[in-house]
Amino acid sequence: MSMGAVTASSKVSTTVRVGAWIVPAAALLLAAPFVIDPFQTLTLTYGLIAAIGALGFNLLLGYTGLLSFGHSAFFGGGAYTVAFLVKYLKIASMELFLAGSVLASALLSVLFGYVCVRYTRIFFGILTLALSQVLWSLAFKFFWVTGGTDGLRVPTPTLLGAAPTDDKMDFLVHRYYFYVLAVFAVCVLLMWVIVHSPFGKALQAIRDNETRAEFIGIRIRRYRLIAFVISGIFTGVAGALWAPLNGLASPDILVWTFSGEIVFMTVLGGFRTFVGPIVGAVAFTYLKTYAVGFTVYWQLLLGTVLVALVLVLPTGIMGAVEQLASKWKRAS
Amino acid sequence: MNLLATQALAKSFGDNRAVDAVDFNVSEGEVLALIGSNGAGKTTLVNLVSGLLQPDSGQIIFAGADVTRQSSYERIKVGIARSFQIVNLFDQLSCADNIALSIFSREGKTAKLISLAGSDRAVWDEAHDVLRRFGLDRQMAVPAGTISHGERKLLDVAVAYALRPKLLFLDEPTSGVSTREKAPIMDVVTSIVRSGGITVVIIEHDMDIVFRYSERIVVMHQGSILADGTPDEIRRNDAVTTTLIGSYPTGEPVQGGTGHAGS
Numbered sequence: 001m002s003m004g005a006v007t008a009s010s011k012v013s014t015t016v017r018v019g020a021w022i023v024p025a026a027a028l029l030l031a032a033p034f035v036i037d038p039f040q041t042l043t044l045t046y047g048l049i050a051a052i053g054a055l056g057f058n059l060l061l062g063y064t065g066l067l068s069f070g071h072s073a074f075f076g077g078g079a080y081t082v083a084f085l086v087k088y089l090k091i092a093s094m095e096l097f098l099a100g101s102v103l104a105s106a107l108l109s110v111l112f113g114y115v116c117v118r119y120t121r122i123f124f125g126i127l128t129l130a131l132s133q134v135l136w137s138l139a140f141k142f143f144w145v146t147g148g149t150d151g152l153r154v155p156t157p158t159l160l161g162a163a164p165t166d167d168k169m170d171f172l173v174h175r176y177y178f179y180v181l182a183v184f185a186v187c188v189l190l191m192w193v194i195v196h197s198p199f200g201k202a203l204q205a206i207r208d209n210e211t212r213a214e215f216i217g218i219r220i221r222r223y224r225l226i227a228f229v230i231s232g233i234f235t236g237v238a239g240a241l242w243a244p245l246n247g248l249a250s251p252d253i254l255v256w257t258f259s260g261e262i263v264f265m266t267v268l269g270g271f272r273t274f275v276g277p278i279v280g281a282v283a284f285t286y287l288k289t290y291a292v293g294f295t296v297y298w299q300l301l302l303g304t305v306l307v308a309l310v311l312v313l314p315t316g317i318m319g320a321v322e323q324l325a326s327k328w329k330r331a332s
Numbered sequence: 333m334n335l336l337a338t339q340a341l342a343k344s345f346g347d348n349r350a351v352d353a354v355d356f357n358v359s360e361g362e363v364l365a366l367i368g369s370n371g372a373g374k375t376t377l378v379n380l381v382s383g384l385l386q387p388d389s390g391q392i393i394f395a396g397a398d399v400t401r402q403s404s405y406e407r408i409k410v411g412i413a414r415s416f417q418i419v420n421l422f423d424q425l426s427c428a429d430n431i432a433l434s435i436f437s438r439e440g441k442t443a444k445l446i447s448l449a450g451s452d453r454a455v456w457d458e459a460h461d462v463l464r465r466f467g468l469d470r471q472m473a474v475p476a477g478t479i480s481h482g483e484r485k486l487l488d489v490a491v492a493y494a495l496r497p498k499l500l501f502l503d504e505p506t507s508g509v510s511t512r513e514k515a516p517i518m519d520v521v522t523s524i525v526r527s528g529g530i531t532v533v534i535i536e537h538d539m540d541i542v543f544r545y546s547e548r549i550v551v552m553h554q555g556s557i558l559a560d561g562t563p564d565e566i567r568r569n570d571a572v573t574t575t576l577i578g579s580y581p582t583g584e585p586v587q588g589g590t591g592h593a594g595s
Contacts, residue, residue: 208424
């Protein structure tokens with residue numbers, strides 16, 4: 001078989017495989033607000049936002065092999081950028097919020113990344129953790145700027161110039177939901193292209209073997225920094241979308257346990273697959289929402305789930321699904 | 333003409349002078365074997381020339397230019413490539429990906445963010461061609477971590493070869509491979525590099541391989557060059573035979589034997 005035929009057939013099968021996923025998923029997401037109750041839609045919105053953050057996070061963990069324990073800094077950075085734009089510049093446009101958070105998280109991640117990508121493994125993780133805690137303590141201490149533990153209020157924004165409707169719940173579960181869904185779709189597409197680009201391949205090469213990557217001429221530190229910045233921007237955008245939904249930017253999203261949640265959802269979904277973080281983020285959001293409603297010991301419940309997960313599904317939800325699918329394929 | 337020349341190159345690890353004022357020359361187009369017992373400084377020399385280590389003193393001249401202070405990245409760009417003694421591959425990526433990465437890197441395309449790697453037909457055609465020449469085309473879509481050791485050794489060389497270097501260091505290309513598999517691997521490797529006009533330096537312990545495939549042999553001992561000559565000259569060199577106990581005193585190498593230098 002010629003090379004052309006191989007690529008062509010694998011391309012077709014990839015398209016079919018991807019399409020078999022995307023079409024029903026998109027249909028479900030588009031129909032959701034008309035089918036499920038508003039509270040569910042709200043939870044789903046939180047889930048999609050978390051998914052954008054987890055996608056960004058996983059560019060580092062799954063594709064570059066760097067475990068960041070400081071992604072709360074970018075999520076919080078994005079959310080606080082929105083709050084500052086509201087408080088100090090009286091801006092209400094969601095597009096400007098997004099632009100501002102991209103800029104702010106890019107700046108922040110260049111700064112953090114410049115320090116952190118000099119190291120790998122646990123040293124990298126600890127550094128990201130330490131730097132994010134610095135940001136948290138700033139938000140905590142400079143209360144006259146940041147509102148301290150009270151945080152800063154974020155009102156509902158204008159979307160594409162259209163003012164929010166009076167019924168806030170209706171606005172959030174319809175217009176805002178679709179806005180988030182659109183941004184989510186763009187982010188997924190963008191990330192998919194990035195991880196399948198030559199650059200994405202180079203990141204995976206660095207993950208697998210940094211010495212060899214260096215000896216085929218890849219500038220590993222520079223590439224890690226670029227990955228870090230892209231990752232930070234995605235998570236920052238998630239923070240910006242989260243702020244109006246939550247109505248408040250507060251230090252809880254800057255604290256390191258929130259970074260842990262981002263790690264958790266990515267591992268839950270499976271960091272070895274592209275869709276893993278998305279599935280994990282939505283699943284985690286539902287899990288947490290119900291755990292919080294179900295018991296005051298919700299953290300205990302989540303902890304138990306995590307332990308069970310590592311023991312039973314070490315490759316996450318999507319890893320397990322893939323294994324089942326390949327078993328089924330072999331059997332048929 | 334010398335493609336590579338080191339001048340009084342030195343590197344110590346503590347009190348151990350791993351490479352001690354070595355003048356090492358490689359002529360363009362030759363297949364040179366670098367031999368010596370374990371700890372003689374062969375790999376350190378290669379690490380210095382390829383940029384993995386920085387020398388304490390001395391100079392490295394490559395293609396007429398001083399590359400002593402250049403980073404490994406810059407040295408790859410001017411045409412110095414290497415394979416590794418312990419196989420160094422991108423284990424989770426397919427064999428084709430492993431080769432394609434070298435090609436993307438060589439063509440300066442790895443910085444491309446918003447384009448699909450899979451759509452660059454020329455790169456994949458070349459990657460497939462390289463795999464075919466190394467006899468690995470059946471493993472094209474298989475993760476590099478799952479193929480046999482012998483195939484991994486070949487792929488390791490192929491990854492370096494795909495950079496189209498001027499000078500290629502092969503650090504024990506047949507280590508850990510059964511005696512029966514060694515010659516086929518070396519046949520493939522040497523015929524490919526010869527046809528590509530690539531200058532090759534092979535580090536090897538197996539004397540059969542060394543005498544059969546190299547045009548010139550440089551013998552290292554305790555950080556210095558002990559001897560330098562054609563295979564015949566080296567075979568007759570008394571200093572070499574007394575130093576490398578266990579290798580051939582005189583005469584022809586035994587075909588298919590397992591002679592090891594000093595190990």
